[in-house]
Amino acid sequence: MSESRIRRLIPVLDMALEEERKAATMLGQCQKQLDEAQTRLRDLEYYCGEYAKGWTQRGGQGVGREWLMNYQRFMAQMEVALEQQRQTVSWNSQSIDKARENWRQRYQRLEALRKLIEKYRQEAQARADRQEQKLLDELSQRAHAQRGNNA
Numbered sequence: 001m002s003e004s005r006i007r008r009l010i011p012v013l014d015m016a017l018e019e020e021r022k023a024a025t026m027l028g029q030c031q032k033q034l035d036e037a038q039t040r041l042r043d044l045e046y047y048c049g050e051y052a053k054g055w056t057q058r059g060g061q062g063v064g065r066e067w068l069m070n071y072q073r074f075m076a077q078m079e080v081a082l083e084q085q086r087q088t089v090s091w092n093s094q095s096i097d098k099a100r101e102n103w104r105q106r107y108q109r110l111e112a113l114r115k116l117i118e119k120y121r122q123e124a125q126a127r128a129d130r131q132e133q134k135l136l137d138e139l140s141q142r143a144h145a146q147r148g149n150n151a
Contacts, residue, residue: 006120013117016110023103030099034092041085048078 055071063071 003120003124006117006124009113009117009120013110013113016106016113020103020106020110023099023106027096027099027103030092030096034089034096037085037089037092041082041089044078044082044085048075048082051075051078 051074058067
């Protein structure tokens with residue numbers, strides 16, 4: 001009985017394994033996207049900081065109105081870019097949380113199926129062991145009975 005249950009569960013286990021692998025792949029892709037978004041944010045922050053340092057150095061030498069306006073316009077654009085990148089990082093962070101939870105659920109299902117199959121295997125082995133012991137007991141009784149008849 002357990003062996004037929006095991007055979008029926010093998011395709012289910014295979015599907016669960018495939019789902020877990022896909023979820024793990026998606027989790028990896030989400031992690032990569034998050035890492036890339038965080039790197040872009042750090043790069044933008046660094047570039048913005050370097051540009052601000054340049055402003056400080058140049059400002060000490062005196063600047064014209066047009067240069068100041070260009071600087072302010074550029075820094076406003078940089079702030080927009082920074083905010084957009086922060087939103088991208090936030091979105092990717094939420095995405096990885098969802099992917100991690102999806103993978104966790106798939107993994108737990110896979111492990112539950114593996115444990116169930118192992119339980120069925122152990123039951124089948126225990127049943128086979130009992131049958132073997134019963135057979136050995138019967139053979140032993142027959143041999144004992146034959147020795148009694150021959151004496």
